[in-house]
């Protein structure tokens with residue numbers, strides 16, 4: 001492992017890719033690296049200290065907040081604000097975005113984050129993840145950040161990534177020049193480049209979906225699932241659904257597969273959040289050769305209307321995403 005570059009070395013080597021960079025984005029990725037190690041430390045010992053279990057509070061999503069959700073949010077917020085790198089911070093755990101007055105508002109990036117996705121898995125020792133998305137602000141430097149700095153289409157992201165706290169802890173990110181995965185060596189506290197230039201297999205035999213919602217899916221999605229179940233293939237198709245988007249996404253990107261959280265009668269916009277779950281993972285998927293749609297539209301082309309808006313999500317191997325889109329479109333033509 002030691003002959004692999006560390007994340008820090010990789011960032012420096014690749015900083016040159018950024019025209020006119022002032023190294024701000026590198027410092028931003030570095031502060032995410034530090035925060036992820038702190039959160040990892042707590043997540044990995046969650047069962048040992050009184051930090052698991054719900055706080056009894058409820059977040060903006062109306063979901064019961066697990067203590068580690070709040071802890072992870074505070075760690076990322078503090079590390080980014082203290083290092084005076086960004087001008088705005090938005091989170092699944094924060095009702096509104098936070099204006100950061102540092103550097104006289106001259107920092108040029110905003111960050112949106114889901115600090116701990118899949119947190120209901122914490123108490124049962126199943127992997128969870130952090131997802132982040134970075135944009136360049138659109139309002140003038142030196143002015144206070146505004147909503148429009150955050151509500152940008154996903155195709156305007158300058159960087160996106162996730163940390164998966166699994167059997168090992170990995171940080172996977174893109175700055176628009178491909179996708180690279182770094183694995184934490186816990187004894188050294190150092191991330192090493194373990195998965196260079198990750199490529200989404202064009203197809204796969206894994207489907208990740210909450211099958212209990214099947215009766216409430218639109219007809220095209222039902223037909224695609226039935227097709228997937230009856231496909232005769234060399235290696236049989238399987239369902240794999242961890243209940244943690246980052247973990248399902250990560251496995252599917254390495255092995256080939258599709259993750260789906262379709263709209264249902266109860267949730268006409270689906271469940272997942274556009275700005276800090278779907279846009280970052282759609283950016284990564286596409287950078288690795290995969291695809292991500294809301295059933296018809298490319299996720300990265302959706303024009304966001306609010307910070308916490310939801311979207312249906314179909315993402316993964318390009319051929320599988322194309323196929324589910326075909327089933328949805330042709331079913332809508334019939335019905």
Ligand code: P6P
Nearest residue numbers: 117118119210243244245246271
């Ligand atoms: P359901 C976790 O709450 C999450 O946002 C994703 O990580 C996960 O894939 C999905 O929701 C699970 O939702 O409704 O299937 O339990």
